[in-house]
Amino acid sequence: MESGAGKHWTEEEVKALLSVWSEKNIRKQLHGTLRNKGIFIYIAKRLQELGVCRDWKQCRAKYKNLKYEYRMVKYAHNSGDVTKTMKFFHDLDAILRYEPVTQLAAEENSRCSATETQLNTSPTTENTQ
Secondary structure (H helix, E strand, O other): OOOOOOOOOOHHHHHHHHHHHOOHHHHHHHOOOOOOHHHHHHHHHHHHHOOOOOOHHHHHHHHHHHHHHHHHHHHHHHOOOOOOOOOOHHHHHHHHOOOOOOOOHHHHHHHHHHHHHHHOOOHHHHHHO
8 A cells, every 4th residue: 555645544544543543552652742753653663564554754744633623623512513523533532532631740751751662662562561
C-alpha cells in the first residue's frame, strides 16, 4: 500500500491508527507530552505491521487533525448543536473522554525521559514489566 505525503487517509488507515491510539500505554504517553516524536515513530512502526505505510509526521498530523475535529464536534454538542458530526466521533470519544488528569511536573518530566526507552522495547516486554 503506497501512501505519499499528500495522499488522503483511507477509512482502513484511520481505523488502524485509532486502534493503536486506543492502547492504554500509547494514550498515557501522548497525553501531556510535548516532545512526542518518538511516540509517533513507534505508532508508524505499529501501523506498518498492520499494513499501513505512513511516516511519523503523517501519523502526528492525522492525530492532531482528528483530535481537533473531535473537539470542535464535542464543543458543538455541548453547546446544543447536535447536527455537527464526524465519521469516527464515537471511537475518538472513547479514546479521549478518559484522558488522565495532568500530574505533577516532576512526574511528567520523568515520564518524558522514560518514553524513549519504553518505545524501544517490544510490546511483550513492556507488558511484563
